[in-house]
Amino acid sequence: MALRAALIRHLRVPVQTLSPAGRVSQPSVANSLFGSIRFMSSHDDHLSKEDVADRVLSVVKSFPKVDPSKVTPDVHFQSDLGLDSLDNVEILMALEEEFKLEIPDKEADKIDSCKLAIEYIHNHPMAS
């Protein structure tokens, strides 16, 4: 899919170099004007890091066992917030629900602080 998109982008180039030469026809002008704006692309439809961080922190703060004043972007779930491993899993499930993700077990075992969670979600392509 990405290869096809790259190929199409590459094939576009000959058309755009031709259009200044054959400047009569209407479609080629439209091509050079709107060629750089893609109305239907979701290529940079990525969440920004501040957005991800805000949502992650709001999910952690609304967790019933957590004191909201202690939550910072660097906080560690078990050592700073006094939660246990089951609470850790529960927070991860709350994050899965918020961002409509599904985190596999191997990755989920490593996430035990806000910083790691924000990083993982920001790098995940399906996060919304």
Place this chain on the structure above:
Amino acid sequence: MGERAAAASLKFVTVQANSASLAEARARVFEFFKTTCRSIPTVMEIYNLQDVVNESQLRSAVSSEIRRHAHITNPKVIDMLLQKGTEELHNIVQHSKQRHHIIGQYVVGQRGLVHDLGTKDEGTSDFLKNFYRSNYF
């Protein structure tokens, strides 16, 4: 989504858990908890619980049920409890239960049904309060 949740819980029902060690049993518990949490949206849709409760309260209910047995160290006992939990999840996801069961057992919970805040109960002994909670204390 409903099929996936049902299929996920069905996978647990057919395989007999046989943990070799406490670590393996612990991993199975977390896996069960995750399966349950992922089935929560389906459950809310089946029993129309959108106005009664939200997902995080159901998650807390599930985790407190698991935490009630957190002190157990025998892997076979943990396997047995997981089997019972999986059977319960299966019943709930397959719509074998009804809305009042879910509300009574998981939304209102253990404390809600018998906990009486009236003045007449404040003098009752701890024995009675523990007895209302469970047979084993």
